[in-house]
Amino acid sequence: MLGRTLREVSAALKQGQITPTELCLKCLSLIKKTKFLNAYITVSEEVALKQAEESEKRYKKGHSLGDLDGIPVAVKDNFSTSGIETTCASNMLKGYVPPYNATVVQKLLDQGALLMGKTNLDEFAMGSGSTDGIFGPVKNPWSYSKQYREKRKQKPHGENEETNWLITGGSSGGSAAAVSAFTCFAALGSDTGGSTRNPAAHCGVVGLKPSYGLVSRHGLIPLVNSMDVPGILTRCVDDAATVLGVLAGHDCKDSTTVQDPVKSFILPSLTDVSKLCIGIPKEYLVPELSSEVQSLWSKAAKLFESEGAKVIEVSLPHTSYSIVCYHVLCTSEVASNMARFDGLEYGHRCDINVSTEAMYAATRREGFNDVVRGRILSGNFFLLKENYENYFIKAQKVRRLIANDFVNVFNSGVDVLLTPTTLSEAVPYMEFIKEDNRTRSAQGDIFTQAVNMAGLPAVSVPMALSNQGLPIGLQFIGRAFCDQQLLTVAKWFEKQVQFPVIQLQEIMGDCSSVFENDLASVSLKQ
Amino acid sequence: MWARAGRRVLRAPRGGCRGFASRAGSPETGRIAREVVEHLERLALVDFGGPEAVARLERAVAFADRLRAVDTDGVQPLESVLEDRCLYLRSDNVVEGNCAEELLQNSHRVVEEYFVAPPGNISLPKLDEQEPFSQS
Numbered sequence: 001m002l003g004r005t006l007r008e009v010s011a012a013l014k015q016g017q018i019t020p021t022e023l024c025l026k027c028l029s030l031i032k033k034t035k036f037l038n039a040y041i042t043v044s045e046e047v048a049l050k051q052a053e054e055s056e057k058r059y060k061k062g063h064s065l066g067d068l069d070g071i072p073v074a075v076k077d078n079f080s081t082s083g084i085e086t087t088c089a090s091n092m093l094k095g096y097v098p099p100y101n102a103t104v105v106q107k108l109l110d111q112g113a114l115l116m117g118k119t120n121l122d123e124f125a126m127g128s129g130s131t132d133g134i135f136g137p138v139k140n141p142w143s144y145s146k147q148y149r150e151k152r153k154q155k156p157h158g159e160n161e162e163t164n165w166l167i168t169g170g171s172s173g174g175s176a177a178a179v180s181a182f183t184c185f186a187a188l189g190s191d192t193g194g195s196t197r198n199p200a201a202h203c204g205v206v207g208l209k210p211s212y213g214l215v216s217r218h219g220l221i222p223l224v225n226s227m228d229v230p231g232i233l234t235r236c237v238d239d240a241a242t243v244l245g246v247l248a249g250h251d252c253k254d255s256t257t258v259q260d261p262v263k264s265f266i267l268p269s270l271t272d273v274s275k276l277c278i279g280i281p282k283e284y285l286v287p288e289l290s291s292e293v294q295s296l297w298s299k300a301a302k303l304f305e306s307e308g309a310k311v312i313e314v315s316l317p318h319t320s321y322s323i324v325c326y327h328v329l330c331t332s333e334v335a336s337n338m339a340r341f342d343g344l345e346y347g348h349r350c351d352i353n354v355s356t357e358a359m360y361a362a363t364r365r366e367g368f369n370d371v372v373r374g375r376i377l378s379g380n381f382f383l384l385k386e387n388y389e390n391y392f393i394k395a396q397k398v399r400r401l402i403a404n405d406f407v408n409v410f411n412s413g414v415d416v417l418l419t420p421t422t423l424s425e426a427v428p429y430m431e432f433i434k435e436d437n438r439t440r441s442a443q444g445d446i447f448t449q450a451v452n453m454a455g456l457p458a459v460s461v462p463m464a465l466s467n468q469g470l471p472i473g474l475q476f477i478g479r480a481f482c483d484q485q486l487l488t489v490a491k492w493f494e495k496q497v498q499f500p501v502i503q504l505q506e507i508m509g510d511c512s513s514v515f516e517n518d519l520a521s522v523s524l525k526q
Numbered sequence: 527m528w529a530r531a532g533r534r535v536l537r538a539p540r541g542g543c544r545g546f547a548s549r550a551g552s553p554e555t556g557r558i559a560r561e562v563v564e565h566l567e568r569l570a571l572v573d574f575g576g577p578e579a580v581a582r583l584e585r586a587v588a589f590a591d592r593l594r595a596v597d598t599d600g601v602q603p604l605e606s607v608l609e610d611r612c613l614y615l616r617s618d619n620v621v622e623g624n625c626a627e628e629l630l631q632n633s634h635r636v637v638e639e640y641f642v643a644p645p646g647n648i649s650l651p652k653l654d655e656q657e658p659f660s661q662s
Contacts, residue, residue, distance in 0.1 A: 099628040213608050226606050255614045256606070324592045331586070335570065342571075344641050346632040355648035360571045373572045374579065378586040380570045381562075394593050396603030401596065403604060438586065455607030480607070 002026055002182040003501065006239040009185060010067045013059060020059065020070030024052035024114050027072040031116065031183045037139045039177035041077050042085050043117040048072065051114045058112065067242050069112030074178045074187040077118035078125055079105055079230070080219040084115075088221055089133025090123045092341050092348050092367030102219020103251045104188060104230045111246050116184050119174030122437075123369050125190055125223050126334070128198055128444025129432050130173025132371050138173040140166040140203055140426050141181040146503035147469035166426040166470070169202035169444065171195040172231060176203040179233045180502060186243050189231035192223045193326055193441070194421075194448025196231025197460035197475060201421035204462040204471030204502060206494075208232045208240040209448075211481045212455030213258040215244075216251030224333040225256075227452040237461065237491040241265045244483065258481075265484055270492040274308030279414035283319035284447055290424035292466050297420050300463060300474055303496060304418070314414060316405040321398050322450040323442050328382050328395035334372075335379025341367060371437045403454040410479050416489050417477040419447050421460040425470035447475060457483040459490045462499040471499070558584055568650055 001009065001018055012018050031043055055070035064070070075081060078088045080098035087093045101109065109115065122132045131137040142148050143165035168177050172189025176199035179187045189196040191209040200207020208231060215230045222228055230247065234240045245265035250257045280301055285294070305311045343349035343363035350362040368376070382391040409417070423443060432440065451458045457480070460473040476493070478486030563580055567573050574580055626639055635642040 096632060099625060099632070213611075250614075252614070252616050255616075256608060257614075258608065258611060259614060318596070321593065321596055324590060327586070328590050328593065344633065344635075344643055345629070349634040353644045355650070356643050356646040357571060357648065357650040359644050361567075361573060361650060364572045365575070368572065370575075370579070373575070374582055374586070376570050376572050377566055377574065377579070377583055378590075380566050381558075381583060381587060382590065384562075384565075384569075391590055391593070393603050394596075394598060395590075396605065397598035397601040398593055398596050400601055400604035401598065403607060436582075438582075438589075 002030060005236050006071055006185040006234065006242055007067065009071060010069070013070045014064060016059070020052040020055035020114065021049065023070060024048050024072060027116055027183055030181070034141070034181045034183060037141060037177050037181060038136050039119055039138055039174040039181065039183070040074070040117040041087060041089065041120050041135050041174070044084050044115050047084065048114045048116050051109075051112070055112050055114065065110070065112040066246075067111075068108065068246060071113050071186070072116045072184045073108055073113045074116050074119050074175055074184040075105055075108075076121055076125075076172050076175050076187070076189050078121060078190055078221045079118075079188060080221070081105055081115070081118065084118065086118065086221075087134075088124045089121050089135055090367060090369070090372070091134055092364075093346075094134070094348065096347050098219075100219065103216040103253060104247050105219065107247055108188075116178075119172070119178050119187060121174055122171035122371075124221070124338075124372050125171040125192060125195055126371050126375060126441075127437050128170045128194070128441045129167045130170035130199065131167060131429065131432060132369060132437060134369070137429060138168045138170075138177050139429075140168045141177055141504060142166060142202075142204060142426065142470055142502060144504060144506065145469065146506060147465055147500070149469075149506070151467070151469040164428050164430065167202070167429050167432050169199035169422065169426060171199075172207075172233065173199045173203075175233050176200055176205055176207070179203070179205045179235060181504065185234065186239060187233045189233050190220055190223070191229050191231040191452065192227050193330065193445040193452055196233060197421050197448045197458060197473075198444050200233055200460040201462070201473030201475075202426040202471065204473070204499065206234050206237055206240050206462070206490075207460040207473075208234075208244065208487070209451065209458045210244060210248065210483055211457040212452075213256055214457075214481065214483065215247050216249075216254040216257050218251055218253040222337050224330050225337070226329075226333065227455075229452070237459070237487055237494050238267060240459070241267050241484075241487050241491075244487075248483075260481065263484060265487070267484065267488050267491050270488050272308070273304060273489075273492060276304070276309040276489065277413050277415050278304050278309055278311045279314040279409055279417045280311065281316045281319065281409075281417060281419060282313050283316050284419045286423075286446065288423050288443070288446075289420060293420045293422070293424060293472055296463050296472055297418070297474060300418060300493070300497075303493075312414070314409045314412070314417070316402075316409065316450070318398065318401045318405050319450060322402050322453060323446060325395045325398040325402065326445070326449050326453065327438075327442070328391050329399065331375045331379035332382050332392050332395075333379070334375045335377075335383060338368070338372065338376050343367070374438070399453050402450055406450075406454045406456060406477075415479075416486060419475045419477065421447055421473045421475040423447075425466040425468060425472055451477055454480075456480055457486050459486060461490050461494050463497050465500060558587070571650070
């Protein structure tokens with residue numbers, strides 16, 4: 001049952017083949033079994049069971065709230081959840097319990113979803129590995145997959161199996177791992193520079209970044225207000241569309257959400273792609289791109305061509321400046337956004353009481369890790385009066401050039417852009433930590449970042465396994481507010497490539513029954 | 527008072543600070559002057575924690591310097607991708623609130639309905655005057 005898609009489980013719930021409580025218990029059990037992945041910071045067992053109970057009552061009366069009623073979901077720990085600790089994987093907010101729900105969380109709960117817990121991330125969502133939070137790194141479930149382990153047996157290896165696990169990518173690594181390991185059917189992430197799409201590609205799941213302004217950011221602890229977007233992680237494109245349908249729409253509490261009427265996100269099944277024009281940005285072919293990803297990218301382009309679509313090379317001339325531009329804008333906005341953490345009204349507070357400034361300084365030193373402090377200091381440097389014009393304003397101008405590149409390409413008749421999501425498959429943790437956070441972020445965000453600059457929708461869809469048995473995903477980028485069209489194309493592609501299901505039976509042990517096709521069976525004793 | 531001051535420090539130096547026009551990090555040497563380091567610590571209320579952090583900032587600035595290569599003549603800065611739309615404002619009606627107790631619960635130090643702050647008119651001591659803090 002846990003291996004099914006959201007839609008299938010929803011149907012099973014409606015037909016009474018399984019109850020929300022049974023589903024909830026299965027997921028909780030699996031979360032316990034996969035605790036070593038470190039995907040969850042907080043598991044909200046009691047809350048979830050209570051929600052399951054209420055959902056069950058609704059199903060019994062035949063009054064289900066919709067497709068998400070009774071469906072286990074997980075939420076990244078930088079979304080505020082009322083009554084449930086929200087830490088952003090930082091000492092600064094350890095023990096902080098918000099008094100309200102983020103709008104997107106509220107929307108999920110209003111539809112009857114079961115909140116399984118808060119997932120792990122890089123501290124304050126700064127990073128591309130989910131390795132820099134105070135609760136430790138998240139392990140990629142594929143490290144333990146049959147597909148990966150079989151390939152490794154063929155190679156002589158001296159190192160210990162247990163220490164050579166792979167990163168999930170980041171910063172929404174916990175959410176990606178939670179979905180990938182079947183502990184929930186959908187998870188919320190956040191996407192500022194690729195933080196939803198990057199781990200989605202590394203964990204073999206679908207990672208959607210909606211258009212900026214489509215989904216409310218109220219309650220999402222902000223990183224870069226002009227680029228942040230709540231992201232959606234699911235195991236298939238249809239599920240992502242279902243969740244987007246619930247989350248999208250104007251929120252009076254977030255004035256950066258647009259007031260356009262919400263269109264339906266039900267995806268047609270595309271059979272004819274001959275009217276489609278796919279753009280391949282040539283600047284994305286960088287030397288650091290692994291040959292495997294490159295060949296899959298070519299293969300995908302040829303696939304579209306062979307089915308009748310028009311596939312053309314396009315140019316986004318300012319691509320090479322997007323990481324630098326992001327670096328300046330991100331650190332500047334972070335410097336401003338992190339100013340709210342002073343220890344007075346919420347969060348960590350140090351013991352010093354000599355003066356407000358001394359107290360703030362010590363609180364912030366104790367609360368933030370090196371990465372966050374480094375970004376705050378860089379940001380403040382760029383915002384200094386003498387640097388403002390040359391760095392911050394300059395970066396804003398370059399941002400316009402980058403955004404215009406996309407506008408020009410879409411105006412020339414391109415419907416959707418096809419690019420890699422990451423430079424390579426997931427790397428081992430021991431390899432990843434050899435370089436610092438800024439370097440790794442620059443590498444991890446290289447294909448995903450420009451999309452946030454322009455506020456466009458983008459989705460990472462898993463395509464195939466690498467030679468090592470690890471997932472590789474490709475990214476589709478659409479026009480602003482054309483999320484439905486984007487997802488329709490992604491759905492077609494997903495159907496064509498038939499990405500394999502992760503085989504985790506080895507580590508699941510006696511949980512293997514959860515993957516059997518038990519739609520027919522009714523008795524589900526734990 | 528402290529709240530407003532806290533917000534303003536990150537926008538511009540307060541009146542009375544010296545200008546650092548020529549020393550805000552020269553691209554040639556990449557060195558960031560000690561006064562700038564102290565100034566940043568004061569503005570950010572986050573300390574560097576050591577020379578490695580200063581070196582990291584220098585590398586970050588050198589990285590950012592690559593922007594100079596882009597020709598942005600006549601280009602307007604982009605603040606928001608939604609700039610062509612009107613910003614929505616809610617009508618000025620009170621619809622929620624009255625949750626003082628809930629909000630006070632999250633603070634470490636409260637007295638009745640007040641958040642308690644230490645005295646605010648004492649400047650942060652300079653780097654060399656500071657007590658050595660324990661490593662976090």
